[in-house]
Amino acid sequence: MLPDKRYFDSFFKSAFTVDNVIFGFDEGKLKILLIRRNEEPYADYWALPGYFVQQYEDLDAAAERVLREMTGMENVYLEQLHTFGTPYRHAFGRVITVAYYSLVKIADFRPRAAGVAQDITWHLIDELGVLAFDHLEIVQVALEHLKKSIRTRPIGFELLPPAFTLTELQHLYESVWGTELEKRNFRKKILSMDLLRDVGKVQKGVAHRPAKLYRFDEQRYRELEKEGFNFEVRDGGKK
Amino acid sequence: MLPDKRYFDSFFKSAFTVDNVIFGFDEGKLKILLIRRNEEPYADYWALPGYFVQQYEDLDAAAERVLREMTGMENVYLEQLHTFGTPYRHAFGRVITVAYYSLVKIADFRPRAAGVAQDITWHLIDELGVLAFDHLEIVQVALEHLKKSIRTRPIGFELLPPAFTLTELQHLYESVWGTELEKRNFRKKILSMDLLRDVGKVQKGVAHRPAKLYRFDEQRYRELEKEGFNFEVRDGGKK
DNA sequence: CCAAAAGTGTTCTCGATACACCCATGG
DNA sequence: CCATGGGTGTATCGAGAACACTTTTGG
Known part of the structure; x- marks a missing residue:
């Protein structure tokens, strides 16, 4: 029943890569981390x-390794997003890429270009210009995914510093969704979820009444999650 | 700047496959379509x-082709689910698989085994036993995905015949979620969405008051979707 | 004292929940 | 006439939406 081994050999001529979409949030703007390639194509x-996966390397592990080698970033929680396999997307042969994505606090990392990267910086999500391969499409898919999942999971907090103001949080949601939110309702909704803790400090150095700082209570979230809790923030935008 | 071509060649030794998780719903039970392999491993x-993707074949196209060749099923809407790439999941070498999934009306198809399939049947989702490769894991991921997406998208209708009763629809949700729903509230919720149309007929041959038949108004759904509508059915289960 | 953002309370409406009874049909 | 599932109405409660003013700080 086993066809000629050579028949199967014909399938083992492809390569695959991992590509990481790393979202960050800074100065009230959503950004992603890009490298400038020093290698053809x-x-x-x-x-x-992103780069090639080794012959017998686990996909998730490869995503972590490649990110570390190219940017120096460690302990980044990467989640698989989607696989892109348009036939001629890579000039060297058949290459499909498994895209991963992550949300990080920009202040926690100081990415440094290495390996195939000659340069590295955070780019505003709406000023990307032309990217290598089909990476712009990958970013778009990642962004759509982010917009949806931020509604039902408290992932927004991963983009903010450990202590943040309610207005910063609101700006984050507004920035991701591209909408305006109503201040009072946003605050009521968020606080009623009982997921934020007042850290007892306030903003410093602002030319107006300083805002209270909050932190995300992760333990509380895990409890609520078990009970079938459904985190959700809607637009509530002005009509 | 271009390393030796042979360096890259070392990456082009992998294969990839597509695997399709086809959900169906019949006799009030959720099922998936499985084939029995006649080929090692x-x-x-x-x-x-599922089977190998050709060297320069598009992934989505491959999923369709493989499904057609193995089951005879055409015009099945497949959606990419997740990519599985544990290093030694296939005995012949490095093989990663891109899983697709679909929801179909069982009555619309009469699957016939062909190619690598010596047999084919619908299996109850909770009586799968041992499957080839990591396919059980793939099914579990698909099922989790189904549970979530049926909450926010009207995909349940894809599993039902063109005309169905409200009780059938309710049983579908109960079967997918493994919960009980409250009849009146379920009906009110579903009907208030204005997505169902009374087709003016009733059930035949039942030993009780026959239920009205409804169809899903797809056009109406598209309109609501554009306006930012959020389809959602919650448990509402008895406490 | 002014600018600028922080912070707060109330009303209205609508959807979610919970609950019990009558209806139409086949056998 | 009875067993079986189909089908409906209502009261209560809580969350979302809309809306305007006072508070605190730095400069």
């Missing part, structure tokens, strides 16, 4: 930090 | 209908 183009 | 095991 697409040398000198901005691209997602 | 895992000859005689039940498995998802």
